[in-house]
Amino acid sequence: MTATTGYGRALDLITRVRGVRGAMLVAGDDGLVVAEQLMEGIRGSAVAALAASLANRLRRAMDVAGVGGPMFWHLQGDQGALLVVPAASAMLVVAVTDADVNVGLVRLELLRAAEAVG
Amino acid sequence: MTARAVESWTLEPMNVFVHEAQVRLVLLMTPAGQVLAQSGFSRAVDVMSAAALGAAIMASTAEIAKQLRQPPFAALNHQGERHGIFLGGFTTGRGPVVALVVYDLDVSSLGLVQLFFEQFAEELRAASPKAPVPKQVLAADFERELTDSLNTLFGR
Numbered sequence: 001m002t003a004t005t006g007y008g009r010a011l012d013l014i015t016r017v018r019g020v021r022g023a024m025l026v027a028g029d030d031g032l033v034v035a036e037q038l039m040e041g042i043r044g045s046a047v048a049a050l051a052a053s054l055a056n057r058l059r060r061a062m063d064v065a066g067v068g069g070p071m072f073w074h075l076q077g078d079q080g081a082l083l084v085v086p087a088a089s090a091m092l093v094v095a096v097t098d099a100d101v102n103v104g105l106v107r108l109e110l111l112r113a114a115e116a117v118g
Numbered sequence: 119m120t121a122r123a124v125e126s127w128t129l130e131p132m133n134v135f136v137h138e139a140q141v142r143l144v145l146l147m148t149p150a151g152q153v154l155a156q157s158g159f160s161r162a163v164d165v166m167s168a169a170a171l172g173a174a175i176m177a178s179t180a181e182i183a184k185q186l187r188q189p190p191f192a193a194l195n196h197q198g199e200r201h202g203i204f205l206g207g208f209t210t211g212r213g214p215v216v217a218l219v220v221y222d223l224d225v226s227s228l229g230l231v232q233l234f235f236e237q238f239a240e241e242l243r244a245a246s247p248k249a250p251v252p253k254q255v256l257a258a259d260f261e262r263e264l265t266d267s268l269n270t271l272f273g274r
Contacts, residue, residue: 027229031229031230032228032229049230
């Protein structure tokens with residue numbers, strides 16, 4: 001697990017939630033990892049690149065639909081979930097979780113982290 | 119998107135990479151600038167220029183790394199306003215190969231290119247002939263080989 005100092009605390013609060021396997025800050029434009037705290041076996045760079053690509057497309061789809069920008073997304077899989085909150089600085093705060101995680105709590109921590117990283 | 123290869127083993131991995139990373143142009147070449155395959159180029163002159171410039175950049179940065187007593191840089195990225203240019207090298211059974219990749223920033227990203235570039239390199243390694251073909255390059259052959267390559271690449 002690695003995290004750039006300063007961003008580490010924001011990620012700490014997310015990864016402390018039970019069922020969270022990892023959290024990352026991702027540069028939304030580049031799809032590169034800025035900071036991460038991930039369990040072994042999660043390919044951070046791959047999740048970052050694909051999440052950023054998806055975020056870009058979602059943002060465009062929502063723009064076209066005239067419903068504003070995305071504030072939170074939750075992709076539920078049968079073995080886990082991906083939760084993402086875009087931050088104001090074009091960064092994405094990403095959590096990889098177990099399937100039965102408390103989504104409300106993780107969402108709250110993601111929003112706090114997004115606010116902290118600006 | 120048109121893709122053509124002088125060396126056919128490069129074609130399938132390149133098509134997969136173009137599709138997955140959603141890149142605009144790909145040029146596969148040797149560090150000397152000999153083109154192995156291209157995707158997305160429409161003019162032979164662009165391929166020749168890109169190959170020459172890409173090979174020169176790789177040579178320059180390899181020399182910088184040497185001066186710094188470091189191993190050669192694995193990849194370089196230049197990000198413009200609308201496009202990114204990614205230049206990376208890796209070794210295959212055929213010998214060292216350089217890939218020049220151009221991507222639109224509103225379609226792809228450096229993260230995506232890096233992610234699928236690793237896979238691309240792996241697939242090329244697996245598909246490549248196991249030993250490089252030793253070949254003496256004579257000045258007299260060079261122009262003919264270049265013309266043959268460009269004819270193959272642009273289906274003339």
